[in-house]
Amino acid sequence: DAKTTQPPSMDCAEGRAANLPCNHSTISGNEYVYWYRQIHSQGPQYIIHGLKNNETNEMASLIITEDRKSSTLILPHATLRDTAVYYCIVRASGGSYIPTFGRGTSLIVHP
Amino acid sequence: DSGVTQTPKHLITATGQRVTLRCSPRSGDLSVYWYQQSLDQGLQFLIQYYNGEERAKGNILERFSAQQFPDLHSELNLSSLELGDSALYFCASSVAGIYGYTFGSGTRLTVV
Numbered sequence: 001d002a003k004t005t006q007p008p009s010m011d012c013a014e015g016r017a018a019n020l021p022c023n024h025s026t027i028s029g030n031e032y033v034y035w036y037r038q039i040h041s042q043g044p045q046y047i048i049h050g051l052k053n054n055e056t057n058e059m060a061s062l063i064i065t066e067d068r069k070s071s072t073l074i075l076p077h078a079t080l081r082d083t084a085v086y087y088c089i090v091r092a093s094g095g096s097y098i099p100t101f102g103r104g105t106s107l108i109v110h111p
Numbered sequence: 112d113s114g115v116t117q118t119p120k121h122l123i124t125a126t127g128q129r130v131t132l133r134c135s136p137r138s139g140d141l142s143v144y145w146y147q148q149s150l151d152q153g154l155q156f157l158i159q160y161y162n163g164e165e166r167a168k169g170n171i172l173e174r175f176s177a178q179q180f181p182d183l184h185s186e187l188n189l190s191s192l193e194l195g196d197s198a199l200y201f202c203a204s205s206v207a208g209i210y211g212y213t214f215g216s217g218t219r220l221t222v223v
Contacts, residue, residue, distance in 0.1 A: 034211055036211075036212075041199060043217050044212075046212065098159060098169065
């Protein structure tokens with residue numbers, strides 16, 4: 001499975017958009033990009049996933065570049081409750097896969 | 112409520128003791144994963160079970176073991192506990208395919 005690279009930390013003002021990047025340059029054609037977040041001491045929470053096309057749900061938007069080597073998670077109007085560690089993971093469908101969480105990006109949303 | 116239930120939420124025990132952590136996966140999920148998260152550390156994968164059988168092992172110590180029962184709930188057994196075993200232990204479940212993983216709220220283990 002492809003490895004991912006994320007900045008260790010970012011900050012964002014409340015009410016502004018938070019754009020969290022992820023590089024996955026070795027991603028394979030059948031691998032999806034997943035985003036999770038972990039609010040302090042809680043279990044990681046699924047946010048969104050995608051294969052090729054951009055995706056949007058009630059929590060966030062996922063923008064995947066055309067070559068699929070990078071993606072950006074967008075929180076359109078960040079709130080203080082969005083302060084968390086955000087993990088980008090790539091995985092193939094089916095089969096045996098062990099979700100491996102790197103260090104992720106620690107996002108701090110400030111007033 | 113994520114649908115994955117972990118008990119107990121908190122556990123305090125002494126060094127050398129043995130504890131059992133329990134996880135009930137989300138309804139319909141056949142796979143269970145156990146993770147350890149020490150203070151300010153990332154999530155370390157320990158072990159995976161799929162429909163009662165061990166599927167994959169990560170950095171799980173020999174003092175630790177797990178099993179998944181016919182009703183699909185899983186237990187993680189930690190023995191000869193050391194201070195360094197103090198951590199959050201998370202369980203996650205999933206179905207096959209492209210679906211994501213659902214995590215429980217974790218068990219905070221403190222070894223004193």
